[in-house]
Amino acid sequence: SWTPAHFITDTVNALKQQIGNRKVIMALSGGVDSTVAATLIHKAIGNNLYGIFVDNGVLRKNEFEQVLDTYKTIGLNVKGVNAKQLFYDELKGKTDPEAKRKTIGRLFIEVFQAEAKTFEGVELLGQGTIYPDVIESVSVHGPSVTIKSHHNVGGLPDIMHLELVEPLRYLFKDEVRRVGHELGIPADLLNRHPFPGPGLAIRILGEITPDKVALLQEADHRYVQGLKEHKLYDQVWQAGAILLPVKSVGVMGDERTYEFTVALRAVTSVDGMTADWAHLPYEFLAHISTDIINNVRGINRVVYDISSKPPATIEWE
Ligand code: XMP
Numbered sequence: 001s002w003t004p005a006h007f008i009t010d011t012v013n014a015l016k017q018q019i020g021n022r023k024v025i026m027a028l029s030g031g032v033d034s035t036v037a038a039t040l041i042h043k044a045i046g047n048n049l050y051g052i053f054v055d056n057g058v059l060r061k062n063e064f065e066q067v068l069d070t071y072k073t074i075g076l077n078v079k080g081v082n083a084k085q086l087f088y089d090e091l092k093g094k095t096d097p098e099a100k101r102k103t104i105g106r107l108f109i110e111v112f113q114a115e116a117k118t119f120e121g122v123e124l125l126g127q128g129t130i131y132p133d134v135i136e137s138v139s140v141h142g143p144s145v146t147i148k149s150h151h152n153v154g155g156l157p158d159i160m161h162l163e164l165v166e167p168l169r170y171l172f173k174d175e176v177r178r179v180g181h182e183l184g185i186p187a188d189l190l191n192r193h194p195f196p197g198p199g200l201a202i203r204i205l206g207e208i209t210p211d212k213v214a215l216l217q218e219a220d221h222r223y224v225q226g227l228k229e230h231k232l233y234d235q236v237w238q239a240g241a242i243l244l245p246v247k248s249v250g251v252m253g254d255e256r257t258y259e260f261t262v263a264l265r266a267v268t269s270v271d272g273m274t275a276d277w278a279h280l281p282y283e284f285l286a287h288i289s290t291d292i293i294n295n296v297r298g299i300n301r302v303v304y305d306i307s308s309k310p311p312a313t314i315e316w317e
Contacts, residue, residue, distance in 0.1 A: 004175075004182035008040065011167050015044035019124060024165055025116050026126030027108075028053045028078055029197070030067035032190055033128030033168060036180040038076055040167045041126050043183075047077045049126065052115050056104060057084035057091075058199035058208070060224075061217035070189055083111045084210075091201065091208045097317035100208070104198045113160065125162035130171050132271070193238045194272065202317040206245040216243040218296045219262045226288045227266070236278045239266035241292075242305075242316045250293075250300035259300040262292060267314055275309040 024041055028034045028051045041049045051071065055064040064080060071078040087107055094100050116122060168176055180190045196202060200220070204212050220241040227233040242263040250257040264285070269275035289302040305312075 002175075004178045007171075007175075007179055008043070008182060011040055012044045015041055015165065015167060018165065019045050019048070021045075021048065022124055023119065023122045024049045024124040024126045025119060025122045025162070026051050026165075027112050028067075028071070028076075029128075030059075030063060030070075030189075030192075031128070031195065032173070032176055032180060032192065033130050035071075035074075035128075035185060035189060036176050036183065037126060037128040037166070037168050038078075039074055039180070039183050039185060041165060042074075042076055049077060050119050050122070051076055051078035052112060053078055053080050054108060054111050055080065055082045055084055056108065056199060057087040057210070058104070058201040058204075058213060060195070060200065061221040070186060074185060079115065081111060081115055083107070086111070088208070088210055093207065095206045097202060100201050100317070101198050104201055108197075116160065123163060124165050125160060126165045128168060129166045130168045130173060130176055132172065134169060191234060193233075193236075193240075195240075196315060202315050203240055203242045205243065205316060212243055215260065215296065215298045216241060216262070219243070219292050219299055222291050222295065223264055223288055226284065226291065230281075230284050230287075232266075232280060232284060235268075236266045236280075237269040237272070237275065238314060239264075239278070241265070248301050252300070257300045259298050261301040261303060262296075262299050263303050263305050263316070264288065265305045265314065265316075267309070269309075269314075272314060273309075275314055277306045277308055280304075 024045065026034070026038055026041070026049060028038055030053065038049065038051055053064070053067060053071070068078065068080045087104065090103050090107055091100060094103060171179070177190050181187070200213055200216050201208050204216055223241050224233065224239065227236070227239055233239070242265060244261045244263055246261050247258050248261060250259065266278035266280055267275035268278050285304055292299055292302050
């Protein structure tokens with residue numbers, strides 16, 4: 001019968017066969033799939049695997065540093081590439097959600113390809129593709145945008161003409177987590193909520209600026225930390241804060257404020273295709289609202305999203 005330990009032994013052997021002493025390049029995202037795939041490949045070929053993790057400027061607070069640290073702990077050979085400014089420059093003035101997605105997808109490929117060129121003699125491309133990615137032919141965003149192929153680092157388009165290495169191609173998500181656990185990957189990484197490729201860019205409605213990113217990172221961080229502290233994080237499928245392009249009036253001490261609103265989103269779901277808004281305890285919502293408003297300058301109002309999917313989507317853009 002299928003066990004993570006057997007899977008690992010068989011897969012590492014098969015990877016050694018496929019790869020030999022050739023070099024593999026791979027984009028890492030800090031997510032479960034790419035990390036587990038990379039760890040398997042690393043087990044097979046060691047530092048002939050070259051990982052690349054790009055800071056696109058729209059990651060969560062401290063995410064770039066923390067994820068690189070985790071990779072170091074696991075022993076992966078990963079290069080962190082700070083491309084924030086490039087992404088901010090190109091996102092400037094863009095307000096349309098699909099334009100933002102396309103910009104980020106395009107820049108990601110450009111940055112990755114430029115990095116790939118600096119490694120000599122790379123012949124293979126590692127990917128964290130899992131079985132649902134293989135069978136997911138219809139996008140939840142409609143026919144014109146296929147999430148995985150355009151935006152997720154799990155699915156770089158085949159423009160590099162490299163032979164693919166996809167050790168998770170026949171696994172479901174829970175199996176990937178079990179394999180990751182068996183490989184000794186830290187639980188907080190394995191249990192992370194899904195996070196979209198375009199990151200906070202699709203949670204800042206309208207134009208993205210570095211200031212807005214900083215504001216949302218802080219609010220989102222407090223929200224997610226709060227969920228963890230109150231043991232709610234593992235009970236929801238995905239959660240995050242959204243920065244609305246709306247200012248409203250408030251009072252702070254004797255002063256009138258005129259600042260932004262943050263919407264909190266948390267959903268329960270099985271696969272993200274349908275989702276219910278999570279019925280988080282009122283006490284928790286009260287605590288987080290106060291925490292954000294008192295500590296994040298620039299936000300004076302917090303609302304909770306009580307829309308389910310369909311007809312709403314999980315993300316706001
Ligand atoms: P929606 O908003 O369509 O989201 O209900 C469903 C799931 O997909 C994620 N999502 C994305 N993931 N690139 C991604 O890699 C994208 O452009 C994208 N848009 C949405 C979303 O976070 C949720 O988990």
